[in-house]
Amino acid sequence: MFNHVMVGSNDIERSRKFYNAVLGVLGAGEPVQNTNAKGDIRLFYRHDGNSFGISEPIDGQPATGANGGTIGFKCTSPEQVVEFHDVAVANGGTSIEEAPGPRPSGMHLAYVRDPDGNKLCALYRG
Numbered sequence: 001m002f003n004h005v006m007v008g009s010n011d012i013e014r015s016r017k018f019y020n021a022v023l024g025v026l027g028a029g030e031p032v033q034n035t036n037a038k039g040d041i042r043l044f045y046r047h048d049g050n051s052f053g054i055s056e057p058i059d060g061q062p063a064t065g066a067n068g069g070t071i072g073f074k075c076t077s078p079e080q081v082v083e084f085h086d087v088a089v090a091n092g093g094t095s096i097e098e099a100p101g102p103r104p105s106g107m108h109l110a111y112v113r114d115p116d117g118n119k120l121c122a123l124y125r126g
Helices: 012-025 078-090
Strands: 005-008 032-035 041-047 050-055 071-074 094-102 107-113 119-125
Touching: 012 041, 012 050, 012 078, 078 094, 078 107, 078 119
Parallel strands: 005 050, 071 119
Antiparallel strands: 032 041, 041 050, 094 107, 107 119
């Protein structure tokens, strides 16, 4: 259903460092960089048939996290959920909500905000 998900960044190099580390946990490599005619930089991480992008806002306004929005990343184990969380926090992210771990639903979850305030979820369904 989805082609890609993109979030905005107010500091593209800070985001590159954060997402290189965090998405590296999931097996994504270095991003493909795109610069539009106005000079706005976008980074595209491609992995397992999916694309995740980070962009300097093309309208010239500051990037903001979506209130009520969450981007979920599929993990392959409960340990990978914890690693995703810990790497995110070690690279400028903020741990939010409950501690990483199992939930009554049987899923293992971790929630963080990236340095620009975007809410990310690491999820493993056992």
